[in-house]
Amino acid sequence: MSKPKYLGVTPPVDTSQSSEEEEALANDLLSILKSEGQFESEEERKNREVVLGKIDKMVKEFVYRASLKHKLPESLASACGGKIFTFGSYRLGVHGAGADIDTLCVVPSHVTRDDFFDIMVGMLKERSEVTEITPVPKTYVPVIKMQFSGVDIDLTVAVLQQPTIPEDLELFDNNILRTMNSTCVRSLNGSRVTDEILRLVPNIATFRLALRCIKLWAKRRAIYSNPMGFFGGVAWAMVVARICQLYPNKCASTIVTRFFHVLSRWRWPTPVLLKEIESGPAHFQVWNPRLDRGDRDHRMPIITPAYPSMCATHNVSQSTKQIIEMEVKRGLIIVDKVMQHETTWRDLFEKDEFFRRYKFYLQVNVSSTDGDVQHGLHGFLESRVRQYVTRLETTGQFVLIHPYIKSYDHDFVCKSDEEAQRIRAGFLPVQQEAPALVPDEKSINVPTPAVPEADQDNMEESSDSESKDRDGKAEKDDSNSSGDTGKIYTSAFYLGLLLTERDRSPAGKRRMDLSLPTQEFIRLVKESTVWDDETMTISIRFLRQEQLPDEVFGGMSRERLHYLSSSK
Numbered sequence: 043m044s045k046p047k048y049l050g051v052t053p054p055v056d057t058s059q060s061s062e063e064e065e066a067l068a069n070d071l072l073s074i075l076k077s078e079g080q081f082e083s084e085e086e087r088k089n090r091e092v093v094l095g096k097i098d099k100m101v102k103e104f105v106y107r108a109s110l111k112h113k114l115p116e117s118l119a120s121a122c123g124g125k126i127f128t129f130g131s132y133r134l135g136v137h138g139a140g141a142d143i144d145t146l147c148v149v150p151s152h153v154t155r156d157d158f159f160d161i162m163v164g165m166l167k168e169r170s171e172v173t174e175i176t177p178v179p180k181t182y183v184p185v186i187k188m189q190f191s192g193v194d195i196d197l198t199v200a201v202l203q204q205p206t207i208p209e210d211l212e213l214f215d216n217n218i219l220r221t222m223n224s225t226c227v228r229s230l231n232g233s234r235v236t237d238e239i240l241r242l243v244p245n246i247a248t249f250r251l252a253l254r255c256i257k258l259w260a261k262r263r264a265i266y267s268n269p270m271g272f273f274g275g276v277a278w279a280m281v282v283a284r285i286c287q288l289y290p291n292k293c294a295s296t297i298v299t300r301f302f303h304v305l306s307r308w309r310w311p312t313p314v315l316l317k318e319i320e321s322g323p324a325h326f327q328v329w330n331p332r333l334d335r336g337d338r339d340h341r342m343p344i345i346t347p348a349y350p351s352m353c354a355t356h357n358v359s360q361s362t363k364q365i366i367e368m369e370v371k372r373g374l375i376i377v378d379k380v381m382q383h384e385t386t387w388r389d390l391f392e393k394d395e396f397f398r399r400y401k402f403y404l405q406v407n408v409s410s411t412d413g414d415v416q417h418g419l420h421g422f423l424e425s426r427v428r429q430y431v432t433r434l435e436t437t438g439q440f441v442l443i444h445p446y447i448k449s450y451d452h453d454f455v456c457k458s459d460e461e462a463q464r465i466r467a468g469f470l471p472v473q474q475e476a477p478a479l480v481p482d483e484k485s486i487n488v489p490t491p492a493v494p495e496a497d498q499d500n501m502e503e504s505s506d507s508e509s510k511d512r513d514g515k516a517e518k519d520d521s522n523s524s525g526d527t528g529k530i531y532t533s534a535f536y537l538g539l540l541l542t543e544r545d546r547s548p549a550g551k552r553r554m555d556l557s558l559p560t561q562e563f564i565r566l567v568k569e570s571t572v573w574d575d576e577t578m579t580i581s582i583r584f585l586r587q588e589q590l591p592d593e594v595f596g597g598m599s600r601e602r603l604h605y606l607s608s609s610k
């Protein structure tokens with residue numbers, strides 16, 4: 043049987059070329075992306091190449107040293123090789139200025155992951171170009187994070203089951219996964235997936251320009267974050283790649299337009315696939331909703347093309363799905379106008395209105411007394427917030443729980459215990475001019491989660507002082523009230539809330555009870571091995587829009603845009 047002449051799981055929708063007009067719009071898109079600072083400078087590009095060259099050399103030297111350590115004779119050790127591969131946005135060719143380079147080192151079977159975190163880290167530390175080196179050996183994909191000549195590098199490692207790593211080694215053969223341990227398979231996966239995506243798009247230059255546009259759109263609209271339950275870089279890349287397959291000869295402007303058309307009509311949970319899911323030589327589990335209950339729960343499945351295929355969007359929740367769909371609808375209206383020359387691409391990239399959109403917000407604050415610890419705590423919380431979202435969703439009290447992809451981070455030097463406690467509870471210091479956040483006495487040190495009560499009606503009556511008194515209560519963990527002075531590092535995450543119209547009491551007031559999901563979430567966070575009750579605090583506050591700190595408006599007016607309303 044001859045192979046089909048197209049890329050993808052179905053024939054293309056349209057194989058015609060773009061019109062001249064569409065080509066012109068693709069050029070506009072390119073200029074706008076440039077003016078938005080989406081491309082690195084020539085100097086930066088060269089610097090990255092120099093850095094990668096140096097890392098590649100170091101990896102070969104590392105393999106050599108590790109081989110000698112494992113008692114290989116010098117002649118064999120010097121022939122063991124070693125090679126680097128890049129993946130992520132740099133490999134796809136869609137990285138912005140200042141993006142990291144995700145780099146994978148591939149080493150022969152006698153070299154171990156421990157060698158990597160011992161010998162390689164040691165070698166890197168000796169280099170004057172290397173700063174801020176942080177080995178993270180015990181995680182899903184172990185990584186060395188560092189700055190190399192000012193370039194952000196994520197360095198991972200995979201041990202291949204072969205005695206040498208030749209310079210022309212490729213990673214697409216599924217057989218290299220045979221007998222490999224799962225950590226190495228995961229480490230290889232990033233690189234195998236990016237390479238496969240590039241192999242599966244009909245025109246790489248078009249794909250790149252369209253993807254740059256979609257990435258910028260998704261970031262500006264705050265729907266770019268895998269941990270928070272939106273799509274991450276790989277997922278957006280796969281959707282754009284699929285559109286490229288369906289319109290193989292169109293230019294980037296048409297791909298972007300089709301992207302919004304196709305996505306807005308996509309019948310989820312039909313998966314987005316770039317090719318048929320392969321079964322492989324090893325025993326690794328691949329995405330299969332027929333066999334796996336968890337896979338069946340994926341709301342917007344986008345499946346990675348390299349064996350073992352996985353769902354890149356398993357974090358999407360009921361709420362984040364709705365938000366993505368809402369943004370796709372907005373994008374659709376704009377791209378159609380762009381095509382009609384009624385507006386420009388810039389409209390697509392307008393910043394989100396998250397903080398002007400909802401009447402009520404939850405503010406999740408985590409703090410610690412050590413900057414390095416806070417960095418890890420921040421990442422940990424970022425990966426957990428969606429579990430709070432899911433718990434809140436199950437209460438049935440909300441139409442939508444909207445997690446914001448970005449947190450607001452600070453460090454403070456506290457002069458008193460009292461100040462430290464306020465900051466830990468999420469109140470910015472008074473000198474930061476956050477009058478709406480200056481709490482009343484009662485709102486501090488509430489030992490159990492406060493139960494906010496809110497009035498869904500009378501949205502315009504938000505200055506009502508009576509309701510203000512009840513709002514903005516803080517749930518405070520006060521287990522360590524002494525020794526609070528000194529430096530405190532804080533991160534605040536936000537959830538926008540859209541309440542259901544149900545369960546209204548006769549007086550028209552409704553009671554919102556968030557204590558159960560909140561308690562459960564806090565317990566979950568505190569049960570983690572990451573958590574240290576001595577040095578960390580978590581507090582959750584319920585805020586009305588007008589109680590949000592100035593910083594979230596970032597110079598924009600505080601003026602309300604519009605509230606999303608469940609009644610429309």
Ligand code: 3AT
Pocket residue numbers: 129130131132137138141142144182183196231232275276
């Ligand atoms: P940037 O341009 O760097 O923002 P990117 O797509 O390169 O976008 P990352 O550098 O965060 O994004 O990630 C690159 C790849 O590394 C994507 C994914 O295959 C892998 N990866 C990232 N984070 C994780 C993680 N926590 N666990 C497993 N794999 C990850």
Ligand code: MN
Pocket residue numbers: 129130131132141142143144
């Ligand atoms: Mn990256």
Ligand code: MN
Pocket residue numbers: 130142143144196
């Ligand atoms: Mn990275």
